[in-house]
Amino acid sequence: MADPPPLTTAELSRLAEFLYRRTGMVFTEAKRYYVERRVFERMSATSYRSFADYFAHLRLDADNEAESLINAFTVNETYFYREDHQLACLTTDLLEQRVAEKRPGDRIRIWSAPCSTGEEPYSLAIWLLENWKDVDAYEIDIVGSDIDTDALQAAEQGIFGRRALMKLSPQLIRRYFQELDDERWLILDELRRSVRFSRVNLVDSGQTRPQGGFDVIFCRNMLIYFDEQSRRIAAENLYDNLLPGGFICLGHTESMSRISPLFEVCRYSDAVVYRRSHGAGA
Template sequence: MSLPGTTTAGAAGGQLTDAQFARVREWVYRRTGIQFGDNKRYFVDKRVSTCVRENGGDFNLWFASLRTGANERVAQQLVNELTVNETYFLREDHQFDSLVRTVLPGIAETRRARRDPAPIRILSVPCSTGEEPYSIAIRLLTDWPGIEEFDVEIVAADIDTRVLDLAQRGEYGARSMHRVPPAMRSTFFERAEGDRYRVREDVREAIDFTTANLCDTAQMRSFRAFDVVFCRNVLIYFDEVSSRRAAENLFGALRPGGFLFLGHSESMSRISPIFDPVRLPEGIVYQRPAIGATA
């Protein structure tokens, strides 16, 4: 099978042709919402070449399997290779302060007033290698007294199946652990091989890890009734269309009145007007309007 403007030699040699790069870039955009500019050409070339080489070395046949959906393993491998995963424990911890000092106490007060026994549900997406959802769990156990009164469910999701495996294992090195205080290390981690640490088993078992594609509306319909969503430092990789679609999917994942945390360089006001910005002492969060709320 041959596609116009492509050659096997381009990918096998470690550099895509312009036509190959364009086709891969379009496929990735349609699949994930992430758009790679020309400045990411080397990054894409290197990882695509690895995928082609590990699947027979013929770009045309490899890409045909992507385009037709004939081999989901091949497709997922490319997504895993091109996903950027940069995180560590307690990153932008002022937002965890907002969570335990203001957001969760407010949710708890509403639950009590309504005598609502439903668990408080928190979603971390994308969760990468797990540092964020584990940070949420640890901060709740350390700093939120309401954890003794309310059941809390934490769901962690990512499009990259490789990082989900690492997250479930819960083992980390110095780079991930550099902001974790000694007391927190001794309480919630155990020493692993070398200088590595592993999250305590009961904390690992408290997180439900699953796959999610923020730009896949059909898939995101399975994420509903969350009180809080952390979606940090991913919308910056999306264009306007993908960002708006992701925002709508996150809106659907939240209960009315639920809260959305974004990364420090992200602003929902530039993406969509469907959320209300809320200024808390520690910074801005975004809220899905409660039922019956007016602008």
């Protein structure tokens, strides 16, 4: 069956506004092909040929169909040990500073947002087990969140392909994964249980606030999809979820200094990160 007619400028604008209100992500005329391809997939899945009819359905069934539409627009490109210089910084510098204010047995909380299909929070768990000498001295709480419910379901299943594991050594794969076949590996149950997953929209404080306070937040390659206003809102929400003195790690192309004055820049040998100054708790 042929694709529906191209979206009119007005239709594209209405759809972009709908997505922006719900996600903070910005889609312009320059991304028309990307937008049309995904909305046409959802129109086909819901048996609509007319965008006007589909959009009416979207508004009437906003919660369910909006979730499916948002899932179609999210980018879940990641792999284990991505930007591992930040993981090295985590165990060399960041956690050492955080535990200086804690006692053995206290909780260390780390948030991976967005977590995509689970590679990033599971990477944190593996890296800590392999590289942090004090890993058994503290109660470690790793939370992975994303706006994409399909990605979260995949993360909870914990099955990964060859490309996702490409940066892990054969020894690490044997230690933490069960081989299902030549192309799929299942992460061990113990690691799956060590990460808690939840759906969170970073521009919605009603969804971020209940996550509580964290010592370290990894929010990598997410803010680049937002406009200036959404980036500021997300930054404020992330700030509110950091404990005083806590750190946030962004993607290598992102800079919190250009988004918000709330954070201090911290330059370490392995990475540049951002810190919430000491003050009132989250």
